[in-house]
Amino acid sequence: MARVVWHVPVTTSGPGSTTALRLFRLRDGRRxxxxxSSPAALAALLGPDQAHTELGEPALHALTTPLGVDVLVLDPRLVAPPVTAPATPAAPAPTALLQHR
Structure with a gap:
């Protein structure tokens, strides 16, 4: 059986320092x-500068289960709503009116 490799995003605290898995959230808030499935798929979603490591699914499960993370997602898609520019310019903030007596 061929070994399936997942390209998993990580963060590093500096050269020669700690490397940690990058965790995400589902729509319902669970981590x-x-x-x-490929470095190209990772770069397409997270950018070409995103650090990553190669892990098999069992290894990823073993690392995340003690953290209470029991969901693994392969090749996620961006689900955030698109950012759109406002249709009209924002109105200036109201100013207080001073009454002179």
């Missing part, structure tokens, strides 16, 4: 770990 999850993500992996990608």
């Amino acid at each position: 999850c770990a993500v992996g990608f």
Whole structure:
């Protein structure tokens, strides 16, 4: 059986320092770990500068289960609503009127 490799995003605290898995959240707020089927898929969603490591699914489960993370997502898609520019310019903030007596 061929070994399936997941390309998993990580963060590093500096050269020669700690490397940690990057965790994400599902729409319902639960934490999850993500992996990608290729470095290109990872770069397409998270950018070309996103650090990553290669792990098998069992290894990723073993690392995340003690953290209470029981959901793994392969090749996630961006689900945030698109950012749109306001249709009209924002009105200036109201100013207080001073009454002179």
